[in-house]
Amino acid sequence: MMSALIAPAPAVYARESWAEIVKSARMPQFIIPTIALPPAFYALFALAMGQGSAEAATRALATFGVFAVMGPALFGFGANIAAERESGQLELKRLSPMPAGAQIMAKLAATAAFSMVAFVLLYGLGLAGGVVLTALQWAMLVGVHTLAIIPFALIGLGIGYRLGQKGAIAVANIVFLAMAVLGGLWMPIAVLPEAMQTIAWALPSYHLGEMALMAAGQREAANLWLHVVPLALTTLAAAVFAWTGERQQAR
Amino acid sequence: MLSHSSPIAALKGATKVYGAHRVLDGFDFALEAGTVTALLGPNGAGKSTVAGLLTGRLRADAGTVNLFGRDPSDPLARARMGIMLQAGGLPETLTVAEAVDLHAGYFARRLPTAAVLDQAGLTALAGRRCDRLSGGEARKVQFALAIAGAPDLLVLDEPTTGFDPDARRAMWDVVCAKAEGGAAVLLATHHMDEAEALADRIVVIADGRIIADGAPDAIKARVAATAIRLRTRLPAERFRAAPGVVKVETVGADLSLLTTAPRLTLEAAFAIDPALQHFEVTGASLEDALANLIQSNRTTALKEAA
Numbered sequence: 001m002m003s004a005l006i007a008p009a010p011a012v013y014a015r016e017s018w019a020e021i022v023k024s025a026r027m028p029q030f031i032i033p034t035i036a037l038p039p040a041f042y043a044l045f046a047l048a049m050g051q052g053s054a055e056a057a058t059r060a061l062a063t064f065g066v067f068a069v070m071g072p073a074l075f076g077f078g079a080n081i082a083a084e085r086e087s088g089q090l091e092l093k094r095l096s097p098m099p100a101g102a103q104i105m106a107k108l109a110a111t112a113a114f115s116m117v118a119f120v121l122l123y124g125l126g127l128a129g130g131v132v133l134t135a136l137q138w139a140m141l142v143g144v145h146t147l148a149i150i151p152f153a154l155i156g157l158g159i160g161y162r163l164g165q166k167g168a169i170a171v172a173n174i175v176f177l178a179m180a181v182l183g184g185l186w187m188p189i190a191v192l193p194e195a196m197q198t199i200a201w202a203l204p205s206y207h208l209g210e211m212a213l214m215a216a217g218q219r220e221a222a223n224l225w226l227h228v229v230p231l232a233l234t235t236l237a238a239a240v241f242a243w244t245g246e247r248q249q250a251r
Numbered sequence: 252m253l254s255h256s257s258p259i260a261a262l263k264g265a266t267k268v269y270g271a272h273r274v275l276d277g278f279d280f281a282l283e284a285g286t287v288t289a290l291l292g293p294n295g296a297g298k299s300t301v302a303g304l305l306t307g308r309l310r311a312d313a314g315t316v317n318l319f320g321r322d323p324s325d326p327l328a329r330a331r332m333g334i335m336l337q338a339g340g341l342p343e344t345l346t347v348a349e350a351v352d353l354h355a356g357y358f359a360r361r362l363p364t365a366a367v368l369d370q371a372g373l374t375a376l377a378g379r380r381c382d383r384l385s386g387g388e389a390r391k392v393q394f395a396l397a398i399a400g401a402p403d404l405l406v407l408d409e410p411t412t413g414f415d416p417d418a419r420r421a422m423w424d425v426v427c428a429k430a431e432g433g434a435a436v437l438l439a440t441h442h443m444d445e446a447e448a449l450a451d452r453i454v455v456i457a458d459g460r461i462i463a464d465g466a467p468d469a470i471k472a473r474v475a476a477t478a479i480r481l482r483t484r485l486p487a488e489r490f491r492a493a494p495g496v497v498k499v500e501t502v503g504a505d506l507s508l509l510t511t512a513p514r515l516t517l518e519a520a521f522a523i524d525p526a527l528q529h530f531e532v533t534g535a536s537l538e539d540a541l542a543n544l545i546q547s548n549r550t551t552a553l554k555e556a557a
Contacts, residue, residue: 005330007359019345019353026344026380087340092396095306097330098357 009099016102017109024076024110034071035114038064039121045186047129054130055218061126062212065145066205067185068118070152072111074172077156081107082168085160090249104157111149119145133216140215144208151204151231152179154238161245179205204238207231259284259404259435260305260323264314267300274300275459277314282404287426287436289450291443291541297459298439299337299408305437306334306406319403330358333402337409339393343382347373350381351395358400370425371395372418386413394422398429405429405436411445423448443538453537455544462548471540477513478539481506481520482529493519498543509535509543 024031046060084090093103119142133141155175159168180186182196183205189197200206207227213219214227258281265278274297282288282305290298303309304316307323318328342350348364351373355361368374371391376384381392390413397405407426411419426449430436440446446453446467453470455463463470480502481490487499487506495512510516513532521527535543 005359006326007357007361012357015353015356019342019349022349023342023344084340084342088336088338089340089342091308092334092336092339092354095308095329095332095334096354096357096400097326099326 006097009102012099013102013105016098016106020106020110021113024080024114030075031114034075035118035121037071038068038118039125041067041186042122043125047125050129052130054132057126057129058131058133058216059213059218061122061129061131062141062144062216062218063185063209064122065119065141066148066183066208066212067180068122069111069115069145069148070176070179070205072114072118073149073152074156074159074176075169076111076114077107077153078159078163078168078172079165081157081160082163083165085249086164094249107157108149108153111153112146115145115149137215137217141212144212144215148204148208151208151235151238154235154242158238158241158245161242161248179203182206183209185209201230202234204231204234207234258282258317259319260437261317262301262304262311262314263317265301265304265311265316266313267297267304267309268312273459275304278459278461280305280454280461282435282437284403284435285430285433286451287430287438287449288452288454289438289440289446290454290456291440291446292456293545296456298456301456302406302408302437302439306332330360330400331403332406333397333400333404334406335393335397335408335410339396341381341384341389341392344380346378346380347384347392347395348377350392351399354396355399360401361399362401364399367395367399370398372421387415387418390414391418391422394425398425403434405434407436408439409441410438411442419445443536443541447537455541457545457548460548463544467537470544471535471537477510478533478535479508479510479513479516479520480531480533481508481524481527483520483524483527485524489523490520493523509539 042060042064046057046064050056050060081090090103156172159171159175163171182189182192182199183203184200185205189200189206207230210219210227211224211231214221214224261281262278265275265280266273267275278297278301280301290301292298300309304311305318305323307316307318307329316323318325319331321328323329342353345353348368351367352364355364355367365374368377371394373391373395376388381389384392390410394407394410397407405426411422414422423445426436426438430451436449438446438449450467453463453465453467454461455470482505487501490496490506490508491499493508494515495510496508496516497511498509500507508516508520517530517532520530
């Protein structure tokens, strides 16, 4: 009798995820910059300025795939959740029988969906630019790029729970740029001053970029753990950042 | 299952402290099925704290909160409750029908979307995006979300803000129908006419305590039951000592006497001012009654403190 009160969780998760995708897809001011920026930068920096070098195109594809995740994750989670919290929508969901994880899962699904669109555009440009990878290398590259969703989504979440919409957008922008430049996603960190290079070790973007380069056969994979361990630690820190932000909500 | 007589929701000895301020201290309160209960009182009296504790929005610092025999955070309790918050945003880019359908989907006992839209008076706006609604229309959607799960407890916080009179009456009809169908309704409002039109029971809160609890008529009867309006040239002080009078007020060119013995007061008024021609006798409004209750509560509190 009692269980007849609660809607089956998988159905709620699916509907919430679909609604989240529809909500964002109807915001062209959000969706066009976040999806189109990474392929556009890739075409400009790697393909046009790389002067037809397949190696340059491959290296850039690896790091720009990580870059492509950051927009949907930081802005989709950060700014959107801040707006929904400010307007009282989160509170109403919290007081409903909606399973607690459905909201987060839905945002992850939307981030993944929009990241996938950016991946497809990037990979298409890469192929056109002369990138040649084995099936295994493609699979590993897609795996690393997809993995990148998790730490950035957690950081976005932590920002969105703490700040208002405007503040969240501003901070997300700073994080977005810092992660891209200092993490070596646009160009190798070797071009940066030495002091700035050390910052990269604390950034998940750097380690994901290095792992993507390894997946694409552009780096020796011998020292993989040197990136897996810091990535795991920064992801854990991001999870704590998100979780403590969520805890602040309940009074 | 719960027995028929157990309350829908109850606070027992509930205490809520913000910093050094005890908003509620050992507060007892219960809601019964099939009843519209209006919570009234000045701002900061604890109305929204009471509603927040019952719905699980706030946590009590001490005491127990019981919603359908469970903790309010239990999804099984939440599945039987519909809430209309005071600040309730909507998913901007979803249509009205999509927003209602999504929310209704959290509840296994949900009503069909078309039925919810019909009851909330939103059928014509079903395809409109939520960011293109007026304030009153958005409020209707929030009401639709509250009733979408066929709740046994409906919590409404200032539900008709921004409504035109027709829309207001239409929503009141739906709320009354829900209560007649067996739901408990908790209404927090500033509008006395709304409380008077809807409530079977009025609970007045001041300084974190219940100072009156009863049917609207009983609340009005608890204070000076009658207001007498006089057109006189004499000063107000002359009437203050008349039998039964508890309060004298100047209203424009008239005097308004609140009295518990209208007949004696009127006789005395004619004796005091033989030239008295114009007078009007009415029941005290709920607003009068409330103002008096809160005023006398303050006076008592001051005396106790002295």
